[in-house]
Amino acid sequence: MLQCALRYLLLGLIACCIPTIASAEWREASSPNFLVYGDQSESQIRDFTDMLERYRSAMRFIYKLPEEATSPSNRLTVFVVRDEGQVRKLLGNGSRFVSGFYQSRAGGSVAFVPRVGDNSRSDRVSDGERILLHEYAHHFMFSVFSGSPPLWMAEGFAEFYASAKFEKGGAVGLGLPADHRAAELVLAQEVPLDMLLSTRKYRENASKRYDAFYGRSWLLFHYLTFSDNRPGQMADYLRRIDAGQGEEAAAANAFGDLAVLDKELGSYMKQRRMTYLRLGPERIQSAEINIRTLSKGKAAILPVVMRSRRGVNEEQAKIVVEEARKIAASYPEEAFVQTALAEAEYDAGDNDAAIAAADRALARDPQAINAAIQKIYAQFSMADDDGKDGQWPKVRQAIAAANAIENDNPIPLMYFFRTFAREGKTPPDMAVHGLERALVLAPYDTALRLNLGQHQIKQGELEAAQMTLRPLLNHPHDSELAEFARKLLDGKGELAPDYEVKNAEADVSP
The missing domain is CATH 1.25.40.10 (Tetratricopeptide repeat domain)
Structure with missing residues (x-):
């Protein structure tokens, strides 16, 4: 009897992980590269999907990638759920601080994010939108880079591109200051540069407290992208990684004295103005988006x-x-x-x-x-x-x-x-x-x-x-x-x- 009771308790807990859907109208937005499901208005889900297509187009322009058709099943499917609590239920264990997540697999890459906001108030993205842009940046990076980047670079890349804005006239801005990481950079547990640059060291020594890893990763990626003092160093670093030097050796050979780099990062963080990439509407390709309301079934x-x-x-x-x-x-x-x-x-x-x-x-x-x-x-x-x-x-x-x-x-x-x-x-x-x-x-x-x-x-x-x-x-x-x-x-x-x-x-x- 006790075993039976425990089993039903376990099954009940598992059932709680199945997200619930209210009686709102759920819609599907279908575009050449995305399939989005959300219980939002037609204009909201259209604007959201259009933002994703413009984002993808901007990144492809930066990396000089020709436009190629995406097979329907290889599109990224995005589920926009009620809130971060629903995201964490879907993720399961280890989800205490998680606001969104992405899984990559052939024919079935998916992202789960909380409900997005109303884009009418600002050209800067909302918290929910930024989460998805972060996850899509991972998807994009895995699709176009032949190597396996260190953890800091994977997250720095995603944070760099997720700090975006979408102007009413069609222009896209990428690499804006990561304002959402400002408090983290100042108040969260410090991540020393030598630990940031070594996935092994970070995994072995990371604090159980929320730390500044994401903020520091963004800061380093942003600095190496725009700094006149270190042109070409990030590309050199990646080449060394691909050649098998190892993360720590590649960092030392590409960046030199890490104490000097760390001091430069401290000064860079205190700047009142930062450079970003602005791509005019003539450089962004638009995409057709079809919206339909889901049937009851x-x-x-x-x-x-x-x-x-x-x-x-x-x-x-x-x-x-x-x-x-x-x-x-x-x-x-x-x-x-x-x-x-x-x-x-x-x-x-x-x-x-x-x-x-x-x-x-x-x-x-x-x-x-x-x-x-x-x-x-x-x-x-x-x-x-x-x-x-x-x-x-x-x-x-x-x-x-x-x-x-x-x-x-x-x-x-x-x-x-x-x-x-x-x-x-x-x-x-x-x-x-x-x-x-x-x-x-x-x-x-x-x-x-x-x-x-x-x-x-x-x-x-x-x-x-x-x-x-x-x-x-x-x-x-x-x-x-x-x-x-x-x-x-x-x-x-x-x-x-x-x-x-x-x-x-x-x-x-x-």
């Missing part, structure tokens, strides 16, 4: 979608799928609802139910790509490694069907390669090229990078494997992942043929 199932996209463990999956089944029973004709049920069933381990729900969704909407993806997951999970059950042709048929719906979705490409790995067969060139293409589409996906790197090692393509795995070797967030990548290159590691990271690590913003 979609609005009802959206909390399940959010929880599934965040990622669930075994116990949480049981709760989420029960909620999904109740809602799906009321809306059997809605493809979006049945797709959400398919994902919840797969997470809960019921592959047959997942396939059935996916088939119902595809019968109502043949272009329901996420339903086709859930069918791949379930059928791949059911197949025997030796192929004696005859399932692999069915898996590849599901993969081909999903690829026909969306040719540049990375998931069918990566799973086509994995079918051969699971069977113990050498993947044909077509499968290898598909995996390479998937990594181009989703360079931030860890599982993709490890799969391709291991294949290249097995083929004796060590130089190519070094290039593929290099972004992981100095990974600032996951030392175990970095060590595993090194073991692969040294011939001392082996990746499971069906390796994937479904519940990606979240990047958070305090």
